Amino acid sequence: MEEVDLSEALEQFDRVLANIELLEKIWKRFEPHIPESISFGLDTDEIEQMRREFADTVESMPAIDGHRIETELPILDDISHMRFEYAEASLEIEGYRHLQDYIQEPKKAIDDYRYRVIKLRRKLARKRIEHVVGIVDECLRNTTETEYGREFNEGINGWPLLGNALDEIERLRGQDTLQHTRVGDFRRHIYYSDAHDLRDIVERDWPDVRTALVDMVFEGEPLSVAVGDLGELVRAEPMGPVTNRLPWERLNSESFERLIFDLLRLTRSYDNVEWLTHPNAPDRGRDISTERITVDDLTGTRRVHVVVQCKHWQSRSVNIEDLVSLLEKVQLWSRRFAVVIVATSGRFTQDAVDWREKRDQVGTFPPVEFWPDSHLEHLLASRPAIRAQYFRDAE
Structure with missing residues (x-):
């Protein structure tokens, strides 16, 4: 599919939402004409005009992943006829329910279609919102406290x-x-x-x-559940070993970054989680910055700036050269970070582990922490909501 301009895509959604509002207006004009009692001859030229307008507008609506509005305004004489038949057969309660479903079908179809459009539009705008948030974050980081407030850096x-x-x-x-x-x-x-x-x-x-x-x-999609009754699942007494291992191959680099971002923002000991998008980053990857909060009953609360580098690497481990390059990049940020975390869906070479231990022994700043796949699996084992959200069926 050829590249589509985001502004044009949003314009198409605006047009669809405008047509939804038109359908809702037609329905509001039509609804007062729905008979509350048995009465015939109600389908006037005015009503027929509304029905045609509704049908024309429905025809203009695009499909949403194959779903379309497939309904029309009810025929008023049919409503009266149904009321008469249900009264004759003494089926007032069952008939009333069926009749209400028939009458309200257009309204329900419009509401369902609107929900799908808004949900899909949110997905369309998601990446750009992330990008703009990053722009504002970076802009405000480049400000300085003054006597009168704050000023932008030169x-x-x-x-x-x-x-x-x-x-x-x-x-x-x-x-x-x-x-x-x-x-x-x-x-x-x-x-x-x-x-x-x-x-x-x-x-x-x-x-x-x-x-x-x-x-x-980060508003998540509902997850499909393969069982209808959890009680029955327990009564089946499932057997077998349980593992923390995760299918990291199901994620791409972007979803791995989002997982780490979500993990940090939903953990109380981290605050002000932000993306850092360096314009000259060769891999176009994003670092994540955050504040780690440490509470001590004697010395109080301490906040330190932390930067997290995400490496979704399945084919090779993170080595010393990667870490040295990372530290060089960290020095380019305007903010001074007290801790550097490297989070990977893979592992670190033994040389990299030895390199970090030597730095720790002599107190080299900034300290570097390793979050390999096994550590992340341990963290996610106690966070089933995040685990389930990111490791649903592979796309």
């Missing part, structure tokens, strides 16, 4: 960048609401663009808006 045209990013976020989010966040304060502070406004954006507005956006991006 050479960074931050205010236009923030304004454009917020405009894009508003476009991308669609019908997903941000009304309970500080998005209005964020826009107001961009408008005034003073040092104290930037401080409020860094400390209050963006963390609040960002949390809503990340939750929106």
Whole structure:
């Protein structure tokens, strides 16, 4: 399939949503005409016009993974005839239920189609939202505390960048609401663009808006369950050994990064989880930055900046050269990290393990932690929701 421009794709979704609203308006015009009692001769020219408008609009709607709206407005005389037949046969209760299903079928079909469109649009915008969030994160990292608030570092045209990013976020989010966040304060502070406004954006507005956006991006799909009754499953007394081993080959590099991101953001001892996308990264991979929170009853709470490098490598292990290159890249970030974590779906060479142990013995900064596949499997064993979400059937 040829490459499609995201703006054009969003425009197509907008058109579909506009047609859904048109269907809903037709239904609202039609609904008051539905008879509550037995009455015939109701299908006037006006009603027939509504039925044609509804059918024409339905015909314009594209399929969603093969699903289409396959219904039409009910015939009013048929509704009256059904009421008469059910009354004659003394089937008022059963007939009422069947009749209500017949009457409400168009409304249910519209609601189901809208749900599918919004769900698919969210999936369409997901990657771009991640990218824009990364842009804002990087922009705000390049600010400095001053006497009056915060200022952008020299050479960074931050205010236009923030304004454009917020405009894009508003476009991308669609019908997903941000009304309970500080998005209005964020826009107001961009408008005034003073040092104290930037401080409020860094400390209050963006963390609040960002949390809503990340939750929106990581909203999971329901998982298929192969059993109808969990009680029956237990009564079957399943046997056999259980293993923590995970089919890492089911993931690609992007889904592995997302798994690590999700693991960190859902763990209470980590906060402010962010993607770091370096524009000159040869593998176009993303580092993840976060704050590790350590609570000591005697000395209080300590926060340290951590960077995580994700390596979804199944064909080879991480070696010393990879680690040296990683540390060189870490030095390019504007933020100084206190810990470097290398998370891999594979393993580390013995030379790499020896290299790290020697660094630890002499206290070389920054310390490097290894998260191999076995460590990740241990972490995910106690987090079944994440495990199930990322290791569903291979795509």
